[in-house]
Amino acid sequence: MRLTCYERKQIVAKPEAFLMRTALNLSIDTHRTCVSHGEEVVLDEVVLVDLAPGAEAVVLARERLARLSVCLGRLNDKTRDIFLSHRVDGLTYREIAREHQLSISTVEKHIAKATLQVTSWMEGW
Numbered sequence: 001m002r003l004t005c006y007e008r009k010q011i012v013a014k015p016e017a018f019l020m021r022t023a024l025n026l027s028i029d030t031h032r033t034c035v036s037h038g039e040e041v042v043l044d045e046v047v048l049v050d051l052a053p054g055a056e057a058v059v060l061a062r063e064r065l066a067r068l069s070v071c072l073g074r075l076n077d078k079t080r081d082i083f084l085s086h087r088v089d090g091l092t093y094r095e096i097a098r099e100h101q102l103s104i105s106t107v108e109k110h111i112a113k114a115t116l117q118v119t120s121w122m123e124g125w
Helices: 002-009 015-037 055-074 077-087 093-100 104-121
Strands: none
Touching: 002 015, 055 077, 055 104, 077 093, 077 104, 093 104
16 A cells, blocks of 8 residues: 555655565564554453452461461471471481481371371361
8 A cells, every 4th residue: 555655646666675664664663563563452351360368368378387387386396307308398208317317208197197187186177
């Protein structure tokens, strides 16, 4: 369309070059407009979703966390340390055994004991 309008006033010696330059200029203009004014968004196409948990979920999660903290406090120090080393720090049984100078079997027993106790204490949550 621009080529046709331009040819009414002047002769275009190289139409392909004219079209390429026109396309490049339009692209630059569009980019500048987007940068200075932002992109145009039609609201019908936008769906806003709030992924944040609701107030009730936040309160329940805090209560569960407080309950878990109490449960962990009820474990003896060594069992709690071994349990948290595995569950929170991600250490293997072998690494925990080496760190505490225990057998792997003993580490397994501490973790099993802690898991059973915490699970039973957290029941209902």
